[in-house]
Amino acid sequence: MLSLGFKRASVARSLEFTRTVAQLTSIHAVPSVKTPVGRVNHSLEASNERKCLLTRPGLLGIKRGMITWFTDSGESYAATVIEIDACEVIQNKTLSTDGYWSVLLGQVDKLKNISENNLKKFEQAGVTPKHHIAEFRIRDGSGLIPVGTELRADYFAVGQQVDIKGVTKGKGFAGPMKRWGFAGLPATHGVSLAHRSHGAMGGNQTPGRVLPGKKMAGRMGGKNCTVFNNQVLYANGDEGILIVKGQIPGPNKSFVKIRDALKLYGKSLLRIKHEKEGGVVASSS
Amino acid sequence: MFTRFTSGLKPLRISVQAIRTFIPTVKASSQTPTVFEPLPSKRNGQSVMKYLHEKLTKKYDPTGKRTALVDQQKGLRSGDIIKVTYLDRTSVVGQIIAIKRSVRNVGTNILLRNKINKLGVEVRIPLYNPKIRNIEVLYKPKKYMPRRKHFYIRNTKYDVGDVEAFLSREKRKQDS
Numbered sequence: 067m068l069s070l071g072f073k074r075a076s077v078a079r080s081l082e083f084t085r086t087v088a089q090l091t092s093i094h095a096v097p098s099v100k101t102p103v104g105r106v107n108h109s110l111e112a113s114n115e116r117k118c119l120l121t122r123p124g125l126l127g128i129k130r131g132m133i134t135w136f137t138d139s140g141e142s143y144a145a146t147v148i149e150i151d152a153c154e155v156i157q158n159k160t161l162s163t164d165g166y167w168s169v170l171l172g173q174v175d176k177l178k179n180i181s182e183n184n185l186k187k188f189e190q191a192g193v194t195p196k197h198h199i200a201e202f203r204i205r206d207g208s209g210l211i212p213v214g215t216e217l218r219a220d221y222f223a224v225g226q227q228v229d230i231k232g233v234t235k236g237k238g239f240a241g242p243m244k245r246w247g248f249a250g251l252p253a254t255h256g257v258s259l260a261h262r263s264h265g266a267m268g269g270n271q272t273p274g275r276v277l278p279g280k281k282m283a284g285r286m287g288g289k290n291c292t293v294f295n296n297q298v299l300y301a302n303g304d305e306g307i308l309i310v311k312g313q314i315p316g317p318n319k320s321f322v323k324i325r326d327a328l329k330l331y332g333k334s335l336l337r338i339k340h341e342k343e344g345g346v347v348a349s350s351s
Numbered sequence: 352m353f354t355r356f357t358s359g360l361k362p363l364r365i366s367v368q369a370i371r372t373f374i375p376t377v378k379a380s381s382q383t384p385t386v387f388e389p390l391p392s393k394r395n396g397q398s399v400m401k402y403l404h405e406k407l408t409k410k411y412d413p414t415g416k417r418t419a420l421v422d423q424q425k426g427l428r429s430g431d432i433i434k435v436t437y438l439d440r441t442s443v444v445g446q447i448i449a450i451k452r453s454v455r456n457v458g459t460n461i462l463l464r465n466k467i468n469k470l471g472v473e474v475r476i477p478l479y480n481p482k483i484r485n486i487e488v489l490y491k492p493k494k495y496m497p498r499r500k501h502f503y504i505r506n507t508k509y510d511v512g513d514v515e516a517f518l519s520r521e522k523r524k525q526d527s
Contacts, residue, residue: 130399134458140482149399152390175389185384194389216390306393307403
């Protein structure tokens with residue numbers, strides 16, 4: 067802070083320039099207050115708080131095929147059979163060591179052709195080497211399961227809802243009608259060799275290019291897909307059989323991930339905090 | 352229908368038996384890591400679909416009567432007339448026009464056709480439906496129409512008539 071003033075000689079102007087009031091306040095002299103550090107939303111901690119998660123991990127399974135399922139009242143449903151085969155806990159990840167809570171599961175025993183590095187990991191866990199490993203993030207440490215525990219099909223209750231994630235059947239290079247459900251071009255009226263094509267792709271001079279994300283022909287299928295809120299019709303731990311209502315992605319024999327329905331049972335830490343405080347939170351389901 | 356488990360999930364029970372004891376198959380040395388023995392196989396190593404099919408057929412068809420009905424050689428054929436009686440004593444009569452056989456599945460069903468007030472009516476009967484009390488064969492023709500599935504008879508001169516009226520006519524013929 068600098069304030070500079072000149073004293074005007076009223077009567078007799080001296081030639082000499084005198085500086086009367088000139089003050090320089092040192093920055094160190096200004097009393098400072100430490101402001102709190104702003105919340106960084108793009109951080110792991112904030113992301114963990116926002117993420118809608120479940121209290122416990124799910125299961126790994128193998129899709130085995132579809133059957134007809136009768137209820138006692140005589141209704142019949144199309145149902146999918148999932149085998150739960152030697153699904154065991156391999157590792158627990160914790161907030162302090164990994165930055166988030168999760169449970170690592172493996173399924174289907176595999177005794178041959180495993181690298182020594184991986185063998186050591188299974189040895190540490192005390193389980194047979196596995197064919198398929200997957201991770202389930204959980205909300206906090208209360209959902210961790212001791213390493214080496216076998217999770218059985220009766221982990222899920224009959225009547226509850228589950229989400230199932232799998233990789234869809236690969237369809238190869240598919241046209242826009244199959245891939246995006248376009249209507250195609252007319253059968254007649256001068257259309258030649260373009261009955262299953264898409265039509266226009268956008269404007270001409272404006273924007274002068276095809277916009278990114280335009281729906282066109284290309285590789286279809288072979289992508290991750292989750293079906294939500296499938297009902298559990300049957301769960302038997304000894305048999306290792308889980309039957310869910312409806313269909314699930316992927317071909318038979320494919321590996322799938324099954325978890326409690328996120329839209330029903332999932333909550334974020336932030337939401338729980340708001341609920342505790344009694345604030346109004348928009349419903350996620 | 353079903354109750355939604357919104358409030359509480361089934362709590363996880365980890366019993367002592369669940370955490371298994373491990374028997375190393377390979378002797379642990381300084382170099383090779385130990386490989387633990389796999390868990391005992393479930394269902395005596397039987398495939399899931401086969402096991403489930405056997406279990407469900409045993410549940411819905413303990414005597415094997417229903418399965419025998421759709422046997423390819425000796426069972427029902429398109430053209431036969433059957434009567435399906437339900438547990439609540441209601442019944443359906445009609446001519447079979449198709450039998451859909453499911454593989455390793457209790458989804459086998461029979462398509463029945465009849466004419467009610469000159470209007471063609473079709474019902475698909477799930478063979479293993481637990482609500483069905485009995486399936487009775489009322490009439491087997493001497494000569495069958497060609498093909499296994501008789502979809503082509505719909506609204507042609509080969510179409511089924513009023514099945515009940517046809518049966519009573521046949522009965523009168525036999526009596527006289």
